[in-house]
Amino acid sequence: MELIIFLSLLALGYGFGRHAEKNHYRTIIAREKVLNNLPVIATKIIPTSHSQHGSNLVMGSVVISVDYFKRFAAVLRSLVGGRMTTYETLLDRARREAVLRMKEGARLQGAVIIFNIKYETSSIYKGRRNAIGSVEVLAYGTALIPK
Amino acid sequence: MMITNLEIVPGKKISKHLGLVQGSSVRTKHVGRDLMASLKNIFGGELKGYTELLQESREEATKRMVAQAEAVGANAVLNVRFSTSSIAAGAAELFSYGTAVILD
Numbered sequence: 606m607e608l609i610i611f612l613s614l615l616a617l618g619y620g621f622g623r624h625a626e627k628n629h630y631r632t633i634i635a636r637e638k639v640l641n642n643l644p645v646i647a648t649k650i651i652p653t654s655h656s657q658h659g660s661n662l663v664m665g666s667v668v669i670s671v672d673y674f675k676r677f678a679a680v681l682r683s684l685v686g687g688r689m690t691t692y693e694t695l696l697d698r699a700r701r702e703a704v705l706r707m708k709e710g711a712r713l714q715g716a717v718i719i720f721n722i723k724y725e726t727s728s729i730y731k732g733r734r735n736a737i738g739s740v741e742v743l744a745y746g747t748a749l750i751p752k
Numbered sequence: 753m754m755i756t757n758l759e760i761v762p763g764k765k766i767s768k769h770l771g772l773v774q775g776s777s778v779r780t781k782h783v784g785r786d787l788m789a790s791l792k793n794i795f796g797g798e799l800k801g802y803t804e805l806l807q808e809s810r811e812e813a814t815k816r817m818v819a820q821a822e823a824v825g826a827n828a829v830l831n832v833r834f835s836t837s838s839i840a841a842g843a844a845e846l847f848s849y850g851t852a853v854i855l856d
Binding site for chain 1: 754755756757758759760761762763789792793794795796797798799802803806807810832833834835836837838844
């Protein structure tokens with residue numbers, strides 16, 4: 606009986622998780638194309654050409670959860686060690702989503718460029734045996750807005 | 753009050769440093785959100801409730817930092833950083849800090 610529950614959870618996680626990830630990547634790629642003309646830069650030195658712009662702190666954040674199948678795959682992976690591809694895509698999605706949300710917020714304020722981007726990642730929901738349940742990614746930076 | 757994570761403000765001069773200001777907020781979710789989260793842990797995907805919760809408490813932390821800056825007479829907070837730490841099961845501390853200054 607327990608095995609049946611476990612297997613159905615695994616199948617549900619695999620099915621829905623894959624579907625969600627695919628859809629998410631599709632929207633990420635589409636939105637990244639739209640916002641491509643709003644560059645994000647990691648330096649904090651502002652070129653003199655932008656010195657008359659107004660500035661504003663912008664941020665975007667997202668909490669994403671792994672599915673049951675991925676968690677199980679991670680447990681298996683931790684037996685032999687090596688790359689955890691399932692978690693890599695999770696964090697990649699979370700980072701890109703956070704940056705997109707930050708950019709969308711900046712675009713609404715009329716920004717032309719975002720300086721000094723910082724990422725902050727934390728695992729906020731711990732499952733059983735301290736397994737990572739979900740991660741939060743925050744992206745923030747200073748948007749420069751022409752006056 | 754101006755908040756930025758740069759060390760300078762383009763086109764403005766810093767006339768006085770007033771030191772570090774900080775604000776923090778510890779929040780926990782309610783049972784309904786927790787239930788949703790454990791469901792999402794099977795299916796995967798974004799936890800919208802958590803995203804909102806953390807955003808709200810980050811705003812709260814920032815508000816407290818700004819209040820502190822106002823109390824010392826600053827008109828801008830520079831080099832702002834955020835940090836998040838989960839301190840207990842289901843509770844997270846959101847912390848923001850920066851340098852309070854007076855701009856010309």
